[in-house]
Structure formats: C-alpha cells, structure tokens
Amino acid sequence: MTAILETTVLKGAHVIDPANGIDRITDIMIHDGRIAAVGDALDAENASIIDLKGKYVTPGWIDMHVHAYGTLGFADPDTVGVYHGVTSFVEAGGPGIGTLDEFFALMTDLETDLYVGPFIRPLGLLGLNFIEGDVRTLGDVPITRWVDTAKQHKDRIRYIKCNAMGDYGPGTLNVTKGLAQILGVPLYMHIGEFQLQTPDPVLAYEAFRIAEKGDMITHIYHGNLGQIIDENGKIMPVVKDALERGVIFDLGFGGYNFSWDVAEKAFAQGIVPHTISSDLQQFNVVRPAKSLANVLSIMMHLGMPLKQIIEAVTINSAKAISLTDRAGDLSVGKPADVTVFEIEEGQFELSDCFTQTRTANKRFVPKMTFKNGKRFDVDMDLGQNEANWFLQIAEDHIPEAGAALSDRQRAFLGSLGGALSNVDWELSSAERLDIPKALELQALFHRVREENDLPLREALRAVYDSFVDSKFTMQIGLFLMRIERPLALSRMAEMAGKRPHMAA
Known part of the structure; x- marks a missing residue:
C-alpha cells in the first residue's frame, strides 16, 4: 500500500465511465480523497503525477457477490478487494439475523467497502458440506429483530438472500420475498441445484416467477438442474418473462455456477448479465473463479463489449444495490474509487466450473486501485495464498x-x-x-x-x-x-x- 499526496493526477489513461458517457483518453484529478476533475491536460501545483499511458481507468469495480465472512470467507478479504482492483463488495449471505451482530462487530477494519446481503437462515450460509433440504434448518424468521437490525445498519444491508435449491419448496422464496418487502431491500436469489438433482418443483423457475423489478437472480449461466435454457438450448419462457419485468440478472461465477455451454447458448439469444460478480469463496479463488478480473476476461471472450463489461461492474451494480450516492462513477465530488487495469494480449486458458476451457487472446490485468484516494498496488497472488483461504x-x-x-x-x-x-x-x-x-x-x-x-x-x-x-x-x-x-x-x-x- 502506498499513500498518495493530497492531490494526484492520473495522466493519459483511457477512461471509461459509462455513467457519465466518458470513453476516451483523458486525465483524472483526485484531491482529498475525492474526484476533483476529469478532463484533458489537468495539472495542479504540487500534485503527484501518475503516468498511465496505455492503461485503462474506470470507476472502482463493485463485486456484489463475494464471501468475506463465515464458513466460506477469507482471512483477509482485502486480498480479493482493493488488491484485486475491487473497491466495494457485498458479503452474499454469510451471516443471517442470528449472526449479523458478529458480522458487524468483526468486519469493520477493511480498506475495501464491505456491505452485506444477509441470508434467510439465522446462522447464514453453512458451507459446502451442508445439504440444503429440510425446511426446519431455516429456523425462525424474527420479524421484529430483522426490522430493528435493518434500521440500525441500513447503510450496510443491501439485499436479502435465499437459495432456490433443495426440497424447501417455493414457500421459502415467498417468505424471503416478503421479508425483503418489509425491509425495503431487493431480494437476491441463488439458482442452480448442484446438490440434490431431483427436487420437484425445480425452484430455479419458481425464483424467476417470484422475482419482481429490482430483485436479483444470480448464477444465470450455471450448468446444473434448473438451467435458463431447455433441452434444445432455447431460453426458457419464464426467464424471458422475468427479464421483461425488470428482474436483474447477475453472473455469480462461483465454483459450481458457470458453464461455457450454457453461457454461449444464452448469450447468443440475448441473455446478458446486467451485473457481473465473482462469487469468490475460499477454494474457488485458486480455480476456477480466481478473481473478478478473471471473470471479466471470461465475459470478454464470450463476446461482451468492454464498455458493457465496465458498466456491469460499476454503475449497474451501484444502481442494483443502491450505492449511486458513493460509487459507480467518476463524477466530481464523489469518493475517489478508481480501478486501473490493462488488457493483456496473448494466449490464455479460461475454465468454467466443469473443467471445460476456452482459449482467449485477451484478458483483464488490474494494476492499481484507489480507494477514497488511497493507492493500492494490485497483487493477485495474495488472494490465492493458502493461509488466506484454508x-x-x-x-x-x-x-x-x-x-x-x-x-x-x-x-x-x-x-x-x-x-x-x-x-x-x-x-x-x-x-x-x-x-x-x-x-x-x-x-x-x-x-x-x-x-x-x-x-x-x-x-x-x-x-x-x-x-x-x-x-x-x-x-x-x-x-x-x-x-x-x-x-x-x-x-x-x-x-x-x-x-x-x-x-x-
């Protein structure tokens, strides 16, 4: 980590800021931790000048689905945050109402802004050695405690999460939807049955029916039971209906939830994620997810244009989880959350979650991150250190x-x-x-x-x-x-x- 001077000018980078319609080579001035100006030939007395010619600069990346806490979390979440080019992320379901007090007590000293999408189960997510199924394992839903906690921590709770998997039935999804409505936050649903392969009904499709405008469904390109394509490779009607209603589709790569075959067929039919998240968690930081940058490389190889990719991890994510007052763009006066990266050319193997690979000729390589104006030099190896995930x-x-x-x-x-x-x-x-x-x-x-x-x-x-x-x-x-x-x-x-x- 390197502290910057009071005023810093990022010179000569290709700036992509979809929210403000910027897509060209220009400069950015940071002063007292905020964006002071975006324009050509910027300079200031006693400013620190950083030459970024040949690099890209965007608003700080937002990863709306990671596991920083709990049975799937990391020893140092910043290793997959500011040291991976990410300035804000959301803990996706690690705690529930019974453990949120522990989460808030512990997760206070990170450089990366950490938000939370609590899980419907009071204990939160329980880990990969737990089989989702018996509805009694979801415990109680203490409405009063939820309301009081959400009021006390309204700045950090971004959504309520549930899993559309197992033998719970659609009632659990409706209960979680009702709780989200009470708290005034979006519903965020995991789809893709990778444990029990014969539940009836298939809850993924119930999730698409229940979700309303502004709710989010993650793992849209998974290859498990409940895919968004039918046996003939065509998009399921229930998926199209949800898209038309304004439901937000999130990538959520993860360790089990991305299939090249599904992604290629769905992408060709116009099903493109509105937001791109990594679902990083312990073992998948080694492979296949690795980092948000790796997931962005996969989307680039799939055919998603660079500007649209940046939009998905900046302003789209900020809008989805109501962070536009502090993140998602480079407007003057906003916190100076900035990601600097290169597009490297070569031959790169990109794997899905089922050992299928594709060879790409380009990939994202983050170089530095600015969080509230403080500079962090990217070190992708930190996240993969065994002591960080095991x-x-x-x-x-x-x-x-x-x-x-x-x-x-x-x-x-x-x-x-x-x-x-x-x-x-x-x-x-x-x-x-x-x-x-x-x-x-x-x-x-x-x-x-x-x-x-x-x-x-x-x-x-x-x-x-x-x-x-x-x-x-x-x-x-x-x-x-x-x-x-x-x-x-x-x-x-x-x-x-x-x-x-x-x-x-």
Missing part, C-alpha cells in the same frame, strides 16, 4: 495473536472453557453440520460474554486468536464445533491461567 486449527501451538490478549479476554476464555466443559460435541458435528449443536454453542458463548461484560468483538477475537494463526471470521457456534473438545478446554484453560509459551 482455515486450520493451530493444534500444536498457541497463535502469535494470543500473546496480545488482554486480562479481560483471558478471564472470559476461562469462563467460556468452564461453561463448555458441561457440553459435549465431536468434530463429526462440524462435518455433518449439527445445527442444533452449533446454536447451543453459540448461545453459550453469548451468555458467557454477557456475564463477563466483554464487548462482542473482543470476545470473538479472544477465541479466534487462541486457535488460528490467520484472522478468519466465522459464525462462533460453527467455529467452536471445528475444534476438538479436549483441545478447546485445555487451550482456554491455558490462556486464562498464564501467559502462553509461544511456539517458535
């Missing part, structure tokens, strides 16, 4: 961060360990996701925290920093289930009883 419990040592715990945090760990000694759980509870056990551990954690009068963030960090070397954040009940019970009790006792012996 959570491992430190079984044979106390993590370095444990040395910095306060006396109050240590006392809390002692109390928590004592309370946990009265509860039984096994690692298999995490592997098969025993939801009642996760809720029991979560409730116990919060009860002990309140008894110790410890701020939520400090209590959560006390547990994480005692067991993991990297700063992963996960629903606390699910996290505790991932720790072997004897290790959890002995480690908490050690943390509470004395300053730990740090591993070499």
Whole structure:
C-alpha cells in the first residue's frame, strides 16, 4: 500500500465511465480523497503525477457477490478487494439475523467497502458440506429483530438472500420475498441445484416467477438442474418473462455456477448479465473463479463489449444495490474509487466450473486501485495464498495473536472453557453440520460474554486468536464445533491461567 499526496493526477489513461458517457483518453484529478476533475491536460501545483499511458481507468469495480465472512470467507478479504482492483463488495449471505451482530462487530477494519446481503437462515450460509433440504434448518424468521437490525445498519444491508435449491419448496422464496418487502431491500436469489438433482418443483423457475423489478437472480449461466435454457438450448419462457419485468440478472461465477455451454447458448439469444460478480469463496479463488478480473476476461471472450463489461461492474451494480450516492462513477465530488487495469494480449486458458476451457487472446490485468484516494498496488497472488483461504486449527501451538490478549479476554476464555466443559460435541458435528449443536454453542458463548461484560468483538477475537494463526471470521457456534473438545478446554484453560509459551 502506498499513500498518495493530497492531490494526484492520473495522466493519459483511457477512461471509461459509462455513467457519465466518458470513453476516451483523458486525465483524472483526485484531491482529498475525492474526484476533483476529469478532463484533458489537468495539472495542479504540487500534485503527484501518475503516468498511465496505455492503461485503462474506470470507476472502482463493485463485486456484489463475494464471501468475506463465515464458513466460506477469507482471512483477509482485502486480498480479493482493493488488491484485486475491487473497491466495494457485498458479503452474499454469510451471516443471517442470528449472526449479523458478529458480522458487524468483526468486519469493520477493511480498506475495501464491505456491505452485506444477509441470508434467510439465522446462522447464514453453512458451507459446502451442508445439504440444503429440510425446511426446519431455516429456523425462525424474527420479524421484529430483522426490522430493528435493518434500521440500525441500513447503510450496510443491501439485499436479502435465499437459495432456490433443495426440497424447501417455493414457500421459502415467498417468505424471503416478503421479508425483503418489509425491509425495503431487493431480494437476491441463488439458482442452480448442484446438490440434490431431483427436487420437484425445480425452484430455479419458481425464483424467476417470484422475482419482481429490482430483485436479483444470480448464477444465470450455471450448468446444473434448473438451467435458463431447455433441452434444445432455447431460453426458457419464464426467464424471458422475468427479464421483461425488470428482474436483474447477475453472473455469480462461483465454483459450481458457470458453464461455457450454457453461457454461449444464452448469450447468443440475448441473455446478458446486467451485473457481473465473482462469487469468490475460499477454494474457488485458486480455480476456477480466481478473481473478478478473471471473470471479466471470461465475459470478454464470450463476446461482451468492454464498455458493457465496465458498466456491469460499476454503475449497474451501484444502481442494483443502491450505492449511486458513493460509487459507480467518476463524477466530481464523489469518493475517489478508481480501478486501473490493462488488457493483456496473448494466449490464455479460461475454465468454467466443469473443467471445460476456452482459449482467449485477451484478458483483464488490474494494476492499481484507489480507494477514497488511497493507492493500492494490485497483487493477485495474495488472494490465492493458502493461509488466506484454508482455515486450520493451530493444534500444536498457541497463535502469535494470543500473546496480545488482554486480562479481560483471558478471564472470559476461562469462563467460556468452564461453561463448555458441561457440553459435549465431536468434530463429526462440524462435518455433518449439527445445527442444533452449533446454536447451543453459540448461545453459550453469548451468555458467557454477557456475564463477563466483554464487548462482542473482543470476545470473538479472544477465541479466534487462541486457535488460528490467520484472522478468519466465522459464525462462533460453527467455529467452536471445528475444534476438538479436549483441545478447546485445555487451550482456554491455558490462556486464562498464564501467559502462553509461544511456539517458535
């Protein structure tokens, strides 16, 4: 990261700002973290000049579907944010109403603007080793708590998410739609059945019927059950009807949700995503999704024009999630959120989620990001570092961060360990996701925290920093289930009883 001077001029780049009709070589002036001017031959006394000849400059990219928190999240979400050319992103369903307080307590110190689209299940998304199905796993829908939370955090909640998959039936989609209407936010629905391949009805099509203007459907090019094309490769009528009503189609690449075959057939028939998102999550950051830039390269190879691609990750996304007051364009006075990239020529293999590949001759290569005027040099490798996406419990040592715990945090760990000694759980509870056990551990954690009068963030960090070397954040009940019970009790006792012996 490199701090810039008070005034910076980005010189000679090809600026594409669809919202303002700019598509030419020109300059951009940034002053005090905001866009000061866009025009030719800009200069200012004592300004820092950055020569960007041969590069493209656009409004900061918005990724409206990532997993920064929870069972699918990263240790350092900024690695797939400002260090990937993205200035704003949305956590797509990691927390639900039962864990939003944990999310807001933890996700406060990122450089990238992080918003949230909570999931209808109170715990939020549960991970890839959970099979969506039994409607009882969705738990309760506490309307009063939802309304109060949405009012308190209205600046960060952008939509409500549900999955059109499993044997839940369309009622769950209607319940989520009703909640979205109560809260005054869009409905955001996952389609594509990649777990149970024989549900009836196919909920993807129910999602298209339920969605109204401004609601969003993601994974439109998936290759699983409930595709947007029929067996003859033709667009399903229900998809066309939704498009005509003003439903927003989001790409949502992910790890299971993009098929070259479906994309090519649908694109040829005019079904083009209004917004492009990556659905980055842990393992798919290695392949096939890799980054939002990689997903944009795939869309470019599919035939989407450059200007339309930029529109999809800037002003279209800003409009879809109501961020036009702060993001999506380079208007004077707006926060200086800027993405700088190159279009590299060569031979590049681009894979879908089903091992099918295409060879492209161009790709997006982000170079730098400006967030509120602060410069970040892009490093695509940071996101793919194993420590960033693979959570491992430190079984044979106390993590370095444990040395910095306060006396109050240590006392809390002692109390928590004592309370946990009265509860039984096994690692298999995490592997098969025993939801009642996760809720029991979560409730116990919060009860002990309140008894110790410890701020939520400090209590959560006390547990994480005692067991993991990297700063992963996960629903606390699910996290505790991932720790072997004897290790959890002995480690908490050690943390509470004395300053730990740090591993070499």
